[in-house]
Amino acid sequence: MEVRVPVTEIVDRFLAGDRRALARIISRVENETPEGRDYLRDIFPHSGKAHIIGVTGGAGAGKSTLTGALASEYRNRGKTVGIVAVDPSSPFTQGAILGDRIRMQSLALDPGVFVRSMASRGALGGLAPSIADVVAVMDSFGFDYVIIETVGAGQDEVEIAGTALTTLLVNNPGTGDDIQAMKAGIIEIADVLIVNKADHPGADILVSQLQALLALAPAGSRRPPILKTIAMKPEGLEKVADAIDDHRRWLDESGELEKHRMSNARHQVVAAARAILLQRIQRNTSAEELDELVRQVAGRTLDPHTAAEALADSVRG
Amino acid sequence: MAAAPKSSEKKIRVLIAKPGLDGHDRGAKVVARALRDGGCEVIYTGIRQTPEMIAEAALQEDVDVVGLSILSGAHLELFPRVVDELKKRGIGTDDVLLFCGGIIPEEDSKALNTLGFKAVFRPGTNTQDIVKFVYEHAAS
Ligand SMILES: Nc1nc2c(ncn2[C@@H]2O[C@H](COP(=O)(O)OP(=O)(O)O)[C@@H](O)[C@H]2O)c(=O)[nH]1
Ligand SMILES: [Mg+2]
Numbered sequence: 079m080e081v082r083v084p085v086t087e088i089v090d091r092f093l094a095g096d097r098r099a100l101a102r103i104i105s106r107v108e109n110e111t112p113e114g115r116d117y118l119r120d121i122f123p124h125s126g127k128a129h130i131i132g133v134t135g136g137a138g139a140g141k142s143t144l145t146g147a148l149a150s151e152y153r154n155r156g157k158t159v160g161i162v163a164v165d166p167s168s169p170f171t172q173g174a175i176l177g178d179r180i181r182m183q184s185l186a187l188d189p190g191v192f193v194r195s196m197a198s199r200g201a202l203g204g205l206a207p208s209i210a211d212v213v214a215v216m217d218s219f220g221f222d223y224v225i226i227e228t229v230g231a232g233q234d235e236v237e238i239a240g241t242a243l244t245t246l247l248v249n250n251p252g253t254g255d256d257i258q259a260m261k262a263g264i265i266e267i268a269d270v271l272i273v274n275k276a277d278h279p280g281a282d283i284l285v286s287q288l289q290a291l292l293a294l295a296p297a298g299s300r301r302p303p304i305l306k307t308i309a310m311k312p313e314g315l316e317k318v319a320d321a322i323d324d325h326r327r328w329l330d331e332s333g334e335l336e337k338h339r340m341s342n343a344r345h346q347v348v349a350a351a352r353a354i355l356l357q358r359i360q361r362n363t364s365a366e367e368l369d370e371l372v373r374q375v376a377g378r379t380l381d382p383h384t385a386a387e388a389l390a391d392s393v394r395g
Numbered sequence: 396m397a398a399a400p401k402s403s404e405k406k407i408r409v410l411i412a413k414p415g416l417d418g419h420d421r422g423a424k425v426v427a428r429a430l431r432d433g434g435c436e437v438i439y440t441g442i443r444q445t446p447e448m449i450a451e452a453a454l455q456e457d458v459d460v461v462g463l464s465i466l467s468g469a470h471l472e473l474f475p476r477v478v479d480e481l482k483k484r485g486i487g488t489d490d491v492l493l494f495c496g497g498i499i500p501e502e503d504s505k506a507l508n509t510l511g512f513k514a515v516f517r518p519g520t521n522t523q524d525i526v527k528f529v530y531e532h533a534a535s
Contacts, residue, residue: 101454171433173432175431180440186447186451187451
């Protein structure tokens with residue numbers, strides 16, 4: 079491979095472990111600026127070493143608290159942790175309140191931990207495509223583990239499972255969420271099932287419900303372990319960390335890791351291509367041209383697909 | 396193509412923090428919500444933040460703006476320490492827009508301005524004025 083000189087000194091500082099450089103590069107990458115793309119190009123070859131963990135589940139399930147407690151457990155084991163905590167953007171104003179740090183206070187000054195809050199920014203829910211890029215930046219920085227926290231809203235879980243190597247699904251007793259999860263098929267993306275708030279009544283019932291549900295899984299598929307935690311205390315995190323390590327070992331030994339990397343890379347390439355095309359269309363189309371097409375579609379004189387073809391043709395022209 | 400949502404548009408990132416020991420954060424939350432409704436991404440860290448924690452959060456979150464809320468009267472003691480901790484991390488008062496709010500006597504404004512705080516908001520301020528201030532002054 080050709081040895082390339084990093085584009086700027088900020089990449090040098092990043093590679094030397096400068097946390098401010100890390101923070102600034104994340105911003106450029108998150109905002110999908112041309113600089114951000116240059117940085118990512120130079121940094122990306124350093125990624126692929128961290129174990130990437132997804133933490134998902136309903137709002138208030140204790141994902142942030144659990145993420146913080148899990149990071150503390152890794153710190154006790156001498157490992158470093160990068161955290162990407164995603165909260166939804168308001169669909170109306172595109173603003174967001176990102177409050178996950180509140181639950182991670184004990185890590186606030188730990189030099190082996192870096193917490194970055196992100197708004198989902200997706201126009202229609204779902205994850206911003208740049209989340210995978212931000213995770214790659216954290217990974218390249220050299221953290222042993224990168225944890226992504228997202229609010230489960232259906233589609234997000236599936237996307238997070240693409241980026242994460244091990245996905246934790248956080249459930250609570252007595253909320254009926256288990257039934258919800260089953261309906262949505264979300265449980266299928268879980269590598270480790272967590273029953274958090276095990277200090278609340280009904281934890282054991284939820285565990286047996288989840289067990290019954292897993293018994294329906296096709297024979298030969300890997301059964302995710304079900305673990306009780308009290309993240310607030312914290313209690314039960316050693317077992318969670320062990321289960322994650324077990325899952326990683328299984329990924330390595332079964333050949334699933336390689337498959338996962340291939341499918342994730344494919345997804346990222348296609349998503350990036352889609353984003354580039356959309357940008358080109360936006361560059362080549364004026365607001366008036368779009369408005370005109372929209373008027374025709376609304377007036378039923380043109381169908382949406384032909385209108386979209388016209389937009390796509392602008393790229394060729 | 397102005398009508399399409401631009402997910403890549405640069406958002407103003409604001410850290411709202413409460414230094415010191417006062418345990419009441421209604422005002423800070425009101426400001427955080429107003430900024431969210433104004434389209435900012437607001438990182439809210441909760442109560443009882445030390446100057447080190449605030450500066451470290453500002454660094455990790457790479458915010459454009461830091462807003463400090465205080466009711467305890469310890470601003471002249473705590474705010475200079477926040478500015479120091481930011482500087483220690485390579486974040487000068489030119490890199491980040493600083494403002495503060497809460498119970499702060501009129502006569503302390505000058506000292507806070509000298510320290511780098513571009514505005515001091517007192518109880519009764521219209522939150523829209525804070526949003527406007529952030530959009531006008533945030534270096535983005
Ligand atoms: N009783 C109890 N409360 C918890 C536990 N873990 C988290 N919580 C509380 O649940 C609330 C939501 O937690 P948070 O981590 O913010 O949830 P998130 O929205 O899923 O990130 C907070 O008030 C936490 O203190 C737990 O194990 N037991
Ligand atoms: Mg959370």
